[in-house]
Amino acid sequence: MTTFIHELDGWPNLRWKHARVAAPLATARLEQGRLIGQLEALGFEVRDDAVLRAITDEVVKSSEIEGERLDVDQVRSSVATRLGLEVAGLKRADRYVDGIVEMMLDATQQYDKPLTAERLFGWHAALFPTGRSGTQRVKTGGWRDDRSGPMEVVSGPVGREWVHFVAPPAKRLKSEMRRFLDWFNAEEGTEPVLKAAHSHLWFVTVHPFDDGNGRIARAITELALARSERSPQRFYSLSARIREERADYYRVLEQTQRGSLDVTPWVVWFLECLTRAVQSAERELAGVIARTRFWEKLRDVSLNERQRLMLNRLLEGFEGKLTSSKWATMTKTSQDSALRDIQQLVDLGVLEKDTAGGRSTSYWLAQVERGP
Numbered sequence: 001m002t003t004f005i006h007e008l009d010g011w012p013n014l015r016w017k018h019a020r021v022a023a024p025l026a027t028a029r030l031e032q033g034r035l036i037g038q039l040e041a042l043g044f045e046v047r048d049d050a051v052l053r054a055i056t057d058e059v060v061k062s063s064e065i066e067g068e069r070l071d072v073d074q075v076r077s078s079v080a081t082r083l084g085l086e087v088a089g090l091k092r093a094d095r096y097v098d099g100i101v102e103m104m105l106d107a108t109q110q111y112d113k114p115l116t117a118e119r120l121f122g123w124h125a126a127l128f129p130t131g132r133s134g135t136q137r138v139k140t141g142g143w144r145d146d147r148s149g150p151m152e153v154v155s156g157p158v159g160r161e162w163v164h165f166v167a168p169p170a171k172r173l174k175s176e177m178r179r180f181l182d183w184f185n186a187e188e189g190t191e192p193v194l195k196a197a198h199s200h201l202w203f204v205t206v207h208p209f210d211d212g213n214g215r216i217a218r219a220i221t222e223l224a225l226a227r228s229e230r231s232p233q234r235f236y237s238l239s240a241r242i243r244e245e246r247a248d249y250y251r252v253l254e255q256t257q258r259g260s261l262d263v264t265p266w267v268v269w270f271l272e273c274l275t276r277a278v279q280s281a282e283r284e285l286a287g288v289i290a291r292t293r294f295w296e297k298l299r300d301v302s303l304n305e306r307q308r309l310m311l312n313r314l315l316e317g318f319e320g321k322l323t324s325s326k327w328a329t330m331t332k333t334s335q336d337s338a339l340r341d342i343q344q345l346v347d348l349g350v351l352e353k354d355t356a357g358g359r360s361t362s363y364w365l366a367q368v369e370r371g372p
Contacts (some may be wrong), residue, residue: 002258024272025193032193048085052083052087055237056076077090083105107123111227117181120216121140139209153165193224197266199220235285237277240280310331
């Protein structure tokens, strides 16, 4: 019979080999500092854009890890509204999206506030405003009670299920979570980034809620990372990186929860994943800088909303070839208006035209200066 780490003598005293985590920790810390330093040297507009993108990615990708797809435009709108950012073309977010965004912003904007059971209950209620997950009723405002059986993570067809993990029984949750929260709020002890890795594993192992444990674990991780940087501003998304490496994420979690209290492999994986997340944000920052410089050059040029919309689409990486027909469809305008819009941008040197011509004539942005 499989033994999980929460059943071992000595739980929850997780440990790791400091010699093995020292180098990846130093690298992660170096990348964190480099990214923050780059952004501090830039204007508020660039920083606001980076924060909006990072938090939007965090919310969207954290849900995708659990197999749920959110409307990106709704998430972006909700984040911008709550941060007081002026963004064109905002789309009204529904109650569910607003709830998920509120959870993430509470975790990051209020990183210096204690993490309490009441705060976690509020996050959980925000994730499940109707008290349901799909067709299943979810208990909010309290820890799970296991009335429908033990909390298990399973996969596979009915009759051939594979049990990946069995969480501690509900009768242990009150003491388990009291111990976790006391440790998490203690000011002394574990290095902050290592604490983020530790808290993520500890929380998902306890699995205190009926549903939403993964998303809340990642919100706690974001809170811990904000504490490590002593800043509410998030410039990178760890969940976006985890989403790219989802199979490895679940593999290393399962192996760790079936192993010993020495969780060195998990800590090393977490630090390396964090480093990749920050490096990805650095590459994205170069694009943000390029877009900012692009619009600065057009500051005194009169453009209509259709042109601004399509130029932003091109700057963000338009897939395929841009034609006048696609322009007309995407901006909900006539073919003639699309051609006039495009020709003006060609005359200004903003767009370049395919010399082949004909009905399938395509256009692309003139060379955009890239950031460092």
